[in-house]
Each structure stands twice: as structure tokens, then as C-alpha cells.
Amino acid sequence: MASPAARPRGALEREVLGCLAAAGRPLTANDVLADLGGGLAYTTVMTTLSRLHAKGVLTRESSGRAYAYSLADALETVPASLTARGMRRLLDAGEDRASVLARFVADLSPADERLLADLLDDRARREDRG
């Protein structure tokens, strides 16, 4: 298997942000490291968190000897949510209008749903054995 390539610029910031948004609670650098895993160094995660804090994207509070970071804006209050939701309505309006956006996944056909569920099941079975 090929080894992971170096992350492009900004990729780790996006991953850290995604991690904090998914957690929905303040996380320390150790929490983030445990979630992201994948051979990252503690200092790398720490640097990224500090940089995002310096940009004003994250707030931090003391949690024992470390800082716990959370998203600076409670997501519900971000006008972005409304704007992006309006965009999604546009996206859902029809095939023709959807041409501008590139969506990660669309709804699945029943056949694809079975195929993809099997794909995840295989993995789970192999992990059980191993």
C-alpha cells in the first residue's frame, strides 16, 4: 500500500476544524491527536490549534494543564449556516441548477446501497477476525 502523501497546505487545519465541529465540545490537543491519529506528531497538532486560535477561528480555555479548544462561533449563530442552507435549497431545486456545485455523495440507488453496505460489513468482519 502506498504511504500517505504529505498533506497539502491547509489540509490539517480543515481536519482539525472538522474534528472539533464533529465533537461538539471543547477538545485538548491530546483529544484531537487521538481522534486524527495517523502518525501525526503532538507538536504538529499543537501548532495547528495555536494557529487557528491566532486567526480567531478557535477559542480556548484552560483545562487542567492544557488548553481545551472549541469553535469561536457557536455554529447556530453563524450567518454562514443560513447562506449555505439557501445554497443547498438551490442545489436541490433541480438537475440543471446543480451543475455549479460538486457534491461529495448524492442519494444512493437501492443497488448501490447494498453494495456500499457490504463494503463496510466486509471491513467490520475482517477487523473482528484480526
Add this chain to the structure above:
Amino acid sequence: MDAVMVLPVGASVVLWLAGARLGRWLPPPTGVRLLSAAALVTALATGFVLAVAAFVALAEIPPVAALGHWSAGAVHTGDPIPMPVSDTVGLLSGVTVTALLGAALLHTTRAGRDLVLAAMTCRRLGPGAAGLVVVDDDQPDAYALPGVGGRVVVSTAMLRALPAEERRVLLAHETAHLVHRHHLYVQVAELAAAANPLLRPSAQAVRAGAERWADEVAAAEVGDRRLAARALARAGLARTAASARRVPAALGAADTGVGDRARALLAAPPRRRRVLATAVTALVLATVGAAAQTAHDTEHRFELAQAAYLASR
């Protein structure tokens, strides 16, 4: 009408028959670039030869010829197709090219408006953090929004549905759309398809190819094709489950792309297919050549017809 004028129409038919397969066979970056270029060139060349055919038929009408100071008979000289047939072909060409031009203009207006809307949304969303905007929403969704710099928009439900390593796949996939400006290729191909319906399969292949391209970039970034396939599977299932809860009927509008993409990631990496890529490039160049030859021949024909007009006076 010259034989060479049929070539762009022939290229359209080839792309109509082979567009979908070319999209599957060529490696995604090559396929997206080549097919969008082929679609654009073919649409322009087809429109051009149809317009020329219509113009020549018009020029053979005596009052028009008198107005343009050329000989109506001389315009038709050397045309292998007899006059009444070529007039009918010319009339049909004129009607077709007008209708297609109208469709292309309508499409350009719509796509332009959507792109402006997307760019404005990007601005209103602010810079985000490294181009990522997280939206608090219980519908799992993620998309790339083109604009100045562009934004990756992901809902909290989608982030929660995926483990960290699969989130990395998703973010890498959407970022790849923006970095490689996939929306431009898709828009060019869609415009070409609006101007020439025979290019519809190629436009669909470009759209599907852009997704495959982003999948391959993401798989390379995490260094694991199976992991990339699992991210697609989990995201697709989460989204479909949420859609079924919201509107059970929405499943009817499902597309089959995600399963094909997952299968492609589970298979070996795409091969280069140099011969096939060269063949498509040759088709594009031949189409350009045919349009250029048509322009040259038509100019020559009218020069002779004008000389004949002057000599007859």
C-alpha cells in the same frame, strides 16, 4: 456543401456513441480535460459548418446574390450536391443552428447566474478557516462551492457520520474540486452539450470524471484506496438514510454514480491509455482542421463568385 463539412457532425456522432465509454476508460484527469476540450471544439465546429451551409444556401438565392455582388450560379459551382437538395440542407442547417445557438445562450445565462450566485455565497460565507465552512445541519451533506478561492461546505451531521480518517478523505475530495477547478471543465462541457445535444453523454462523462478525479486525489492523499471507498460508502449511506427519513420518495431520484466510484476505488489505479488519449486528440485536431478548411474553401468560393459577377457585367 463540401465533404469536409460533414466531419464535425461525424465527430459529434462519435462522441455521442463513445463519450460515456471514453469517460470510463481514460484516467480521470485525462478524460475530463480531453472530453471537455473535445466537446467544446466539436460544438463550435458543428455550429460553424451549419452556419456556413445555411449562408451558402442563402447566397444562392438571386436577389441575395445581387445584393452581395456575387454570381448566384458561381456560388454553387463545384458543389457535389444538386441545387434543390443543397437548398433544403441549407434551410435545415439554418433552422438547426439558430435553435442550438438559442439553447446555448439560454444555458450560458443560467450557468452564469448560478456561478455568480455561488461566488456571492462564497463572499458572504467569509474566508472560513482554510476554506472550510461548517454548517450546523442534521442532513449529512458536503459540497464544493466555486468562487474566488472557493469554499468547502460540510454539515455537522456529515462530520459526525465519519471517523477522522474518512473525514480526511471527504475534505481532500472537495478541496481537489476547487484546486483543479473542476467546475470550469463541467461548465464548458455542459455548454457544449446545450449547443449540440449529441455531446450530452460527453458532458455527463466529464461530470462523472471530475468526481473520479477528486476521488483519486483523495485516495492518493491518504495513501489508501479502500479507505477512500469506505468514506464514500459511509457518507452515501448516512445521506441516504437521512433523506429517507425526511422524504421517503426522494430515493427515486438517486443517481448511480457513488457505487461506480466506490467500485473504481476498490479496483486497481487507472491506467494511462496513451493510445486512446492520442486517438481522441486526433479527433479534436481533425475537427479543428475541418472547420479551418471549410472557412478557407468558403472564402475561396465567394472570391470566385464575385469575380464571375464582375466579369458578367
